[in-house]
Amino acid sequence: MPEVEAAAEVEGGVAEVAAEEATPEDEPGEAEPESGQLAEREGQHGDAGGQHGDGEGQLADGEGQLADADGQEAEAEQDGEDAELVALQSRMPDLTEPAALESALEALLLVVDSPASEESLAEAVEQPVDRVTEAFKTMSARFTEHGSGIDLRRVGEGWRFFTRDTYAPFVEKLLLDGQRSKLTRAALETLAVIAYRQPVTRARVAAVRGVNVDGVIRTLLARGLIEETGTDPETGGNLYVTTELFLERLGLPSLNDLPPIAPLLPEVDAIDDI
Structure with missing residues (x-):
């Protein structure tokens, strides 16, 4: 009987070992939570990807709205500029009318420093040169007929306003009243350039001095x-x-008696290079 009990114990131990070895394969329930957690993490990752895609879509929508706003602003600015241009054009006189053209030409001649050519003035008023030429002739004749103090003359290749000789004494009185005692430094320098380089143009005198000499020239003309x-x-x-008055005021018999300072002034031919 002891042998039978021993055999039974051996069989029981073998069965227990077999049961222990089979346990890892027969317990799938413990692996299932791990698979579920993995699936859950994948789902969360998918949700995050979807949210990221939604964010990119919202950003694209925002950029599109900003571009639309910029386009609307640019369009509004262009509309405003067009409206201003239309308003300006509506206020401009109709230069196809002779009186309006003459008034426009008068305004232009008041701001030029030298005779203005018919071509440049025609371009400014956007009218044919022939019309501008005819308008100047009409204006000049009218000023003369009415005895105007303004004399419109064609000088060289252009037109310019001048003071009519008849009224020169009044102009001289206005410009020179109280100023006959002495000339300004600017007037003396201008007079010296003319004296030593005569005959000379206003532009070349201005080139030597480096400044505008229109006012000084008028003063010297008015003083004779x-x-x-x-x-x-x-x-x-x-x-x-x-x-001759210039020589008289200096007490000189002729220009040949001027002091020899001419070499200090550039030659007329070289003035254009200054």
Whole structure:
């Protein structure tokens, strides 16, 4: 009997070992939670990807709205500029009318420093050159007929307003009243350039001095110290020379008796290179 019990114990131990070895394969329930967790994480990752896609879509929508706003603003600005241009054009006079064209030409001549050509003025008023030429002739004749103090003359290749000689004494009185005692430094320098380089144009005098000399030239003309003597064949500008009064005021018999300072001034031919 002891042998039978021993055999039974051996069989029981073998069965227990077999049961222990089979347990890992026969317990799928423990692996299932791990698979579920993996699936859950994959689902969460998918949700995050979807949210990221939604964010990119919202960003694209925002950029599109911003582009639309910029386009609307640019369109509004263009509409405003067009409206201003239309309003300006509506206020401009109709230069196809002779009176309006003459008024426009008068305004232009008041701001030029030298005779203005018919071509440049025609371009400014956007009218044919022939119309501008005819308008100037009409204006000049009207000023003369009415005895106007303004004299419109064609000088060289252009037109310019001048003071009519009849009223020169009044102009002289206005410009020179209380100023006859002495000339300004600017006037003396301008007079020196004319004296030593005469005949010379206003533009070349200005080139030597490096400043505008229109006002000074008018003063010297009004005082009788210089005068016009024809026009420059190249530029059409008026040429200026000194007068007998100039020599009288300096106490000189002729220009040959001027002090020898001419070498200090550049030659007329070289003035254009300054």
